Amino acid sequence: MYVLGISCFYHDSSACLLKDGKIVAAVEEERFSRKKHDNSFPINAINYCLDSQKINIDKIDHIGFYEKPFLKFERILYQHLEMFPLSLKTFVASMPSWLNEKIRVVKIIKKQLKYKGDVMFIEHHMAHAASSFLVCPFEKAAILTVDGVGEWATTTYGLGNKSNIHLMKEIKFPHSLGLLYSTITAYLGFSVNNSEYKVMGLSPYGQMNKEKNKYYRKLQKVIDIKEDGSYKLDMSYFTYHYKDRMPSKKLCDLLEGPIYKRDSKVTQKHKDIAAAVQLITEDTIMKMLTHLYNETKCQNLVMAGGVALNSVCNGKILKNTPFKKIWIQPNASDGGTSIGVACYIYNTIFKKKRNYIMTNAFLGPEYSDKETKDFLDKNKIKYTSFKDEKDLVKTTAKLIYDNNVIGWFRGRMEWGPRALGSRSILSDPTNPNMQEILNSKVKHREKFRPFAPVVCEDDALEYFDCDKPVPEPTDYMLMVYPVFKKWHKKIPSVTHVDGSGRLQTIRRSQNELYYDVIKEFGKHSKIPILINTSFNIRGEPIVCTPFDAYKCMMGTGIDYLVMNKYLVKREDNPQDMWDCEKYARD
Amino acid sequence: MNKINAFLKEFKTGLGLFGQNIALFVNSFLLFVVYLTGVGFTWIFAKLVGKCFLDIKHEKTNTYWDDLNLKTKPEKEYYRQF
Ligand SMILES: [Fe+2]
Numbered sequence: 001m002y003v004l005g006i007s008c009f010y011h012d013s014s015a016c017l018l019k020d021g022k023i024v025a026a027v028e029e030e031r032f033s034r035k036k037h038d039n040s041f042p043i044n045a046i047n048y049c050l051d052s053q054k055i056n057i058d059k060i061d062h063i064g065f066y067e068k069p070f071l072k073f074e075r076i077l078y079q080h081l082e083m084f085p086l087s088l089k090t091f092v093a094s095m096p097s098w099l100n101e102k103i104r105v106v107k108i109i110k111k112q113l114k115y116k117g118d119v120m121f122i123e124h125h126m127a128h129a130a131s132s133f134l135v136c137p138f139e140k141a142a143i144l145t146v147d148g149v150g151e152w153a154t155t156t157y158g159l160g161n162k163s164n165i166h167l168m169k170e171i172k173f174p175h176s177l178g179l180l181y182s183t184i185t186a187y188l189g190f191s192v193n194n195s196e197y198k199v200m201g202l203s204p205y206g207q208m209n210k211e212k213n214k215y216y217r218k219l220q221k222v223i224d225i226k227e228d229g230s231y232k233l234d235m236s237y238f239t240y241h242y243k244d245r246m247p248s249k250k251l252c253d254l255l256e257g258p259i260y261k262r263d264s265k266v267t268q269k270h271k272d273i274a275a276a277v278q279l280i281t282e283d284t285i286m287k288m289l290t291h292l293y294n295e296t297k298c299q300n301l302v303m304a305g306g307v308a309l310n311s312v313c314n315g316k317i318l319k320n321t322p323f324k325k326i327w328i329q330p331n332a333s334d335g336g337t338s339i340g341v342a343c344y345i346y347n348t349i350f351k352k353k354r355n356y357i358m359t360n361a362f363l364g365p366e367y368s369d370k371e372t373k374d375f376l377d378k379n380k381i382k383y384t385s386f387k388d389e390k391d392l393v394k395t396t397a398k399l400i401y402d403n404n405v406i407g408w409f410r411g412r413m414e415w416g417p418r419a420l421g422s423r424s425i426l427s428d429p430t431n432p433n434m435q436e437i438l439n440s441k442v443k444h445r446e447k448f449r450p451f452a453p454v455v456c457e458d459d460a461l462e463y464f465d466c467d468k469p470v471p472e473p474t475d476y477m478l479m480v481y482p483v484f485k486k487w488h489k490k491i492p493s494v495t496h497v498d499g500s501g502r503l504q505t506i507r508r509s510q511n512e513l514y515y516d517v518i519k520e521f522g523k524h525s526k527i528p529i530l531i532n533t534s535f536n537i538r539g540e541p542i543v544c545t546p547f548d549a550y551k552c553m554m555g556t557g558i559d560y561l562v563m564n565k566y567l568v569k570r571e572d573n574p575q576d577m578w579d580c581e582k583y584a585r586d
Numbered sequence: 587m588n589k590i591n592a593f594l595k596e597f598k599t600g601l602g603l604f605g606q607n608i609a610l611f612v613n614s615f616l617l618f619v620v621y622l623t624g625v626g627f628t629w630i631f632a633k634l635v636g637k638c639f640l641d642i643k644h645e646k647t648n649t650y651w652d653d654l655n656l657k658t659k660p661e662k663e664y665y666r667q668f
Contacts, residue, residue: 070668078639080621084629091625092617105667120664126656156654170654174640230650235642348658 001350002059004049005342006042006109007066007127009102011193012335013042016363017049018342022356023135025049026363026415028335031544037194038541041101042338043112048365057113064341066334067124069103071151075173083242090244120349122341124150128304128332129167131340133160134347135358136327137472138300142292143167146285147305147334148178148193157292160302163347163354168295174241175233177284178307180223183238183246184277188270189260192246199274200312201449202266204498206275215269215276218254223280229288266448282313289321299324304340308332308478309417311502315480318467330361330476331416360510361420361476364413367546372564375546382572386565393513396562397520400428400530404559405441407535409549410513414542418477419534420504421454421514423542423549425558427531428521429453434531435493441557444538450501452477453494454532456518457505463487463529464503474505491529504532 005016008029016026025048030036032044050056076098080087101108106119122130128145139162146155154176158167182192185199207213225231235241237251245259252258255273289301301323308314308328317326329336346352367375376383386392400406406426414420425442427434429451439445455463460470465482473479483491483501494501508515522528535549536542537556543549546563553561553568554575561568632639 064664068666068668074668080625081629081632082639082642084625085621088618088621091621092614095617096613103667118665121667122664123656153654156656158654158656164658167654167656169651171650172641172652174642175650224644224646224650226649228649228651232644232646232650234644236644241640241642345664349661349664 001061001346001352002053002055003342003345004046004060004063005066005338005340005345006046006063007334007336007338007341008041009039009097009105010334011037011039012333013039013045014331014335014338015042015045015049016338016342017053018346019053021343021346021352021354023339023342023358023363025052026331026339027365027413028331028541030541031364031413034541034548036539036541041108041112046113052365057115060115060117062120062345063109063113063115063117064120064122064345065105065109066122066127066337066341068121068151069105072124073098073103075149075152079241087242090242093244120341120345122344123153124337125153125156125170125305126165126167126344127337127340129156129158129160129165129302129340130344130348131336132302132304132308132327132329132332133165134163134343134354135329135339135356136302137357138302138325138327140298141300141302141327142296142298142323143302143304144285144288144292144308145303145305146177146288146307148182149173149176154178155288157288157295159296159298163351165344165348171230174235174238175231177231177281178305179238179240179246180233181277181281181307183240183251184273186246187251187255187259188273189262189264191262196306197309198446198449200278200310201496202271202274203278203312204275204496204500205448206268206271206273208275208279208498210279213272213276213279215255215273216279219276219280221254222251223284225280225284225287227287228291229284229286231284266446278310278312281307281310282316285310285313286316286320289317289323293322301326303328304332304336306333311478311480312500314473314478315500318471326471326473328473328476328478329358329416330414330418330420330478332478333417336416361415361418362412362422362511363415364422365544366412366422367564369564369566372546372566375550376563376566376568379550381550381568383566383568386567389513389516392562392565393516393520395567396426396517397524399560400426400517400521401524403428403431403434403437405438405557407549407553407558407561407563408514409535409543409546409561409563411511413544416476418504419532419542420476421506421511421532423535423544424454424514425531425533425535426517428525429491429494429529429531430525430527432492438493438531438533442533442537448497450496451494451531451533452502452504453491453529454504454506454514454518455529456515457507459522459528460503460505463491463527464501470505474503475507475510477502477504479503487527490527493531494529
């Protein structure tokens with residue numbers, strides 16, 4: 001049985017194909033369209049899913065969509081009715097897309113895919129819950145989903161058992177922890193639905209002592225949090241329920257100044273406000289989770305929704321709640337719901353036993369050695385070939401040790417927002433100047449954001465103060481843990497100002513050569529850790545094809561590109577026609 | 587001949603853009619009318635009967651969790667968009 005899951009028209013459109021209960025392909029549309037967070041109908045992603053199995057649409061037994069569009073439309077209409085006449089501008093701006101596509105999903109799917117069957121619709125937070133629970137390693141788990149908003153729900157909790165999910169309680173729009181975080185993101189001059197992770201990265205620079213952070217006390221007026229983790233926002237501080245601007249004048253007054261302009265200089269006030277919203281988020285999540293444990297008495301926890309990408313908060317969960325084990329899907333945000341809807345149809349609606357556990361995120365397209373060679377030859381690109389895999393590992397590790405920045409392009413592309421060793425940029429974290437080198441050569445990102453380390457899972461506890469055993473979401477860069485103090489000065493480019501690191505752990509079974517390069521690098525440097533950052537130009541999606549990878553290398557300062565069994569040196573090739581840095585944006 | 591073709595092509599593109607702008611203007615105007623009449627009258631009626639569409643009042647209670655009780659439903663329920 002083939003089931004196709006689709007998520008689109010909000011942000012991060014994606015598609016997922018399930019074959020007899022196993023995920024055989026999953027990918028976001030942005031990787032093909034090259035538009036970051038692309039929300040259009042994921043026709044390229046769907047075509048990839050079908051092509052990967054060499055099937056056409058007639059072979060698909062069921063198609064599922066990641067929300068109930070009419071329920072969401074009802075909520076939108078209710079917002080306009082409640083906020084009349086303040087919502088006029090948003091009404092005129094948003095209605096065309098609602099009338100043309102969002103409530104015509106069935107027609108669009110049938111027309112675009114020439115699909116003759118019916119389409120199934122799953123509630124948005126159920127799709128989130130299913131996206132994590134139905135592929136997790138636990139038979140039974142407590143589930144928490146927290147995002148901006150689905151149809152009406154913004155937060156839900158429940159219990160998953162075998163193939164069934166029971167979502168017991170919810171918090172409804174307009175009260176939303178995700179939208180509170182996004183509002184502060186907007187206030188600080190960062191882009192919403194994109195730069196929330198920057199606020200998280202900025203927070204350790206601020207005052208993390210609750211008593212001393214005046215913005216923490218101020219933000220407590222904005223949200224009323226109960227002991228059971230339920231919360232309510234004071235909506236007079238917000239305008240997102242009727243305007244495209246999120247903070248209200250009252251919130252600006254509370255935070256002592258107008259909304260920051262884009263790219264304005266980061267000040268101590270920025271940092272303290274970032275710290276305050278991070279602390280509020282952590283307070284709420286910990287209380288919710290303690291309540292959830294008391295309600296379910298289940299020691300396994302599964303989380304989903306955009307807020308579950310808050311890796312700083314995630315790293316504190318097992319220490320601060322009664323839960324013993326945690327699982328989060330690598331694509332916990334809306335993009336990941338296509339997996340949820342497909343699994344829900346197969347396992348829950350059609351009552352098929354779960355027969356798939358997600359053990360890695362490599363679910364996207366891959367390119368064979370022949371395809372890579374054809375691309376290189378056709379474009380007259382100079383390259384050399386590795387003799388064998390051993391040569392590849394040794395040469396790459398030595399190049400990294402010699403302070404080169406390496407574009408690493410091998411295997412199936414990652415599912416989710418993080419590069420995890422298929423489309424990564426690798427470099428030496430022991431070089432104290434590497435953060436600056438990477439920033440000047442490739443990333444041009446804010447100074448306050450350190451790079452992420454990747455370490456073999458069996459070495460992680462030597463360098464990082466992780467929970468034991470190291471939780472699997474760490475494989476997907478979803479957990480931030482302290483770096484042991486003695487290593488702070490030895491791996492400065494990946495140690496954050498508060499001594500933490502957003503590490504990725506890698507197991508050899510997930511990606512052999514990536515694992516071997518890290519170990520081999522350790523033989524040179526005595527520290528088997530690399531910097532792993534996503535293979536993209538700032539503001540663009542992660543590279544997908546050999547063309548994207550080569551273009552990215554030539555337009556930036558990446559020194560070498562390891563592309564399957566071939567090695568391309570930037571200096572050997574003409575660079576003038578590949579100046580993509582001018583397209584960099586954020 | 588080439589010049590005429592090029593002119594016609596440009597003319598067609600221009601006409602298309604002009605049409606798009608007109609459509610945008612007409613759509614916006616119609617939506618404005620719908621907003622004032624449809625949404626506006628419903629709003630007045632709702633105010634008269636005291637109906638609230640969004641929970642934006644700041645009323646404190648012991649808990650803000652609402653019952654959801656969402657479980658597996660019969661298959662046919664999932665073909666509905668609501
Ligand atoms: Fe969501």
